[in-house]
Amino acid sequence: MLTNEELNTVPTTNSIEAVLFASGEPLCISETAKTLAVSKKQIVTLLRRLQAEYDDSNRGMRINIFGDHAQMITRESYADFVKLLTTPKVNQPLRQAVLETLAVIAYHQPATRAEIDQIRGVKSDSSVKTLLDMELIRELGKRDTLGRPMEFGTTDKFLSHFGIAGLSDLPIPGDGANRLPAEQITFLTT
Amino acid sequence: MTASLPFSFSLPTFEGPLDLLLHLIHEAKIDIKEIFVSDITEQYLASMGGAESFDNASAFLEMAALLLFIKSRSLLPLPPRLEDEEELSPEEMLVRQLEMHKKMKEAASALRESESRAALGFTKLPEDLAVNDADINISNLTAENLISAWLKLRQRLTIAEETPRIVRSALSPSLRQDLFPYEMCRDRILGRLANAQGAALADLIPLYVSRMEFVSLFIALLELVKQGVLCAKQSGSFGKIWIERA
Numbered sequence: 137m138l139t140n141e142e143l144n145t146v147p148t149t150n151s152i153e154a155v156l157f158a159s160g161e162p163l164c165i166s167e168t169a170k171t172l173a174v175s176k177k178q179i180v181t182l183l184r185r186l187q188a189e190y191d192d193s194n195r196g197m198r199i200n201i202f203g204d205h206a207q208m209i210t211r212e213s214y215a216d217f218v219k220l221l222t223t224p225k226v227n228q229p230l231r232q233a234v235l236e237t238l239a240v241i242a243y244h245q246p247a248t249r250a251e252i253d254q255i256r257g258v259k260s261d262s263s264v265k266t267l268l269d270m271e272l273i274r275e276l277g278k279r280d281t282l283g284r285p286m287e288f289g290t291t292d293k294f295l296s297h298f299g300i301a302g303l304s305d306l307p308i309p310g311d312g313a314n315r316l317p318a319e320q321i322t323f324l325t326t
Numbered sequence: 327m328t329a330s331l332p333f334s335f336s337l338p339t340f341e342g343p344l345d346l347l348l349h350l351i352h353e354a355k356i357d358i359k360e361i362f363v364s365d366i367t368e369q370y371l372a373s374m375g376g377a378e379s380f381d382n383a384s385a386f387l388e389m390a391a392l393l394l395f396i397k398s399r400s401l402l403p404l405p406p407r408l409e410d411e412e413e414l415s416p417e418e419m420l421v422r423q424l425e426m427h428k429k430m431k432e433a434a435s436a437l438r439e440s441e442s443r444a445a446l447g448f449t450k451l452p453e454d455l456a457v458n459d460a461d462i463n464i465s466n467l468t469a470e471n472l473i474s475a476w477l478k479l480r481q482r483l484t485i486a487e488e489t490p491r492i493v494r495s496a497l498s499p500s501l502r503q504d505l506f507p508y509e510m511c512r513d514r515i516l517g518r519l520a521n522a523q524g525a526a527l528a529d530l531i532p533l534y535v536s537r538m539e540f541v542s543l544f545i546a547l548l549e550l551v552k553q554g555v556l557c558a559k560q561s562g563s564f565g566k567i568w569i570e571r572a
Contacts, residue, residue, distance in 0.1 A: 160449065161449075161451075215447070229438070232341070235437060236430060238434075254423070255426050256344070257345065259385075298437055309432035309436040
């Protein structure tokens, strides 16, 4: 086994850029840090620097950092151009029922099935299953209350699907004057 | 939609009773809290009457019952409310539920906006890069190995080509006789194993039989393994598969 020096695996913005391109799929930040035996913060710093370099020159690609993952993605402003010349794989929009179920989980996590059903006013089992299958939500564990219901939370794939960097960046619902302050987004007070 | 027109819509477009109620409240341009002094209850019941069958029918009915219950309560004098009573009245409960539902709707539409914005970014499909995969060792292979492997393969291909076509039954041109029924295949396999400790898979199901016979025998073998009559053992990857009685 070669040492880090021998392999020259000290990460730089350029080497991270190469890895992001080669992998295509989201790169797990904590796993990368572990493999390279550097701190997670170091990787995040490099990613942010790379992100800034791309943004400053308004490159065709940008670095999407979401949750514990980073991915190279085409810049949204060039979408028309990309679609004109290629047929890229497009994420299908979610069905309304599924989206509403996801909204409850996203803004009120951890959420249980009963809470989702209560807010939506209908059973949400099939929507929950769809979201689990799509890996947009995951089971967080059982709540320590009567019946020990399963709690659900969102995944990094959820962040990626909606172009959100982290849960603190969830879009603020409502429009104009009705826009709720961020801390009041949680609509379940009970 | 003008007021003179009869109120009409199809119920199935509503996800549930809360959805329908919110829609009615929105159409009537009233606040959620005013729901009980309006004719929303009547509208709700009327809109349910028009629908013959829809999803979540029980949830819609439950809401209808709740609305009627609340209406009947309003006609009767209520017992004085205890000061420290924590529990919400059915009216308060429903208003709160509707408010939460409305916020959920807003949250969903905020997410929908984010979703359509995010759909403008495209990513590359993951490369088929095997990371740190175990090396496949081919150092022991010789040219002779390669040639014999090729000859074996060619032999198999030749046999497959020469397999005679299945004879169509004389009874009917469209019905094919099952030349290799399961029972027959089962008996053949068990017969082979009657006096032996076991047999190699390749010997039990020889390659030189017709395709139909090959498949029938294999299905019979799988069935016997599933029933626990036989068991299959393999020493390692790509090793000989040995079949014996369980």
